[in-house]
Amino acid sequence: MPDTTVALLEARLLALDPLTLIIEDDSHLHAGHAGARGGGHYRVDIVAQAFAGKNTVTRHRMVYAAAGDLMRERVHALSIRAWAPGEDV
Incomplete structure (x- = not known):
């Protein structure tokens, strides 16, 4: 199943009218991390x-x-390069 959080983030960040937008799910790199459950x-x-x-x-x-609200509900950590x-770049 595709990560719906990535799709939701993309939809919301389109409000910034980006010329380029790349979103990567790095959750697998943090498996077992206590915060990863949230x-x-x-x-x-x-x-x-x-x-x-x-x-x-x-x-x-x-x-x-x-x-x-994705930051409270679906995203534990967000690395941003803007x-x-x-x-x-």
């Missing part, structure tokens, strides 16, 4: 104009805000 581990690489002129903390907050177009 949600999965995911990695997001996103390029969006919305991040232009924003610092890293603000960009991460934007991603967390877009993810919304860039504006034209920045070195």
Whole structure:
């Protein structure tokens, strides 16, 4: 069964109008981790104009805000790499 959390994250992060969006489920790397029972581990690489002129903390907050309640219910850990177009990736 495909990971519906990835699909839900993708649908929500589309609100940031990304030029590039890659979401990886890294939960298998954390099997047995106590927190893994409360949600999965995911990695997001996103390029969006919305991040232009924003610092890293603000960009991460934007991603967390877009993810919304998934952060409390389905995501235990989220690794974020967020860039504006034209920045070195």
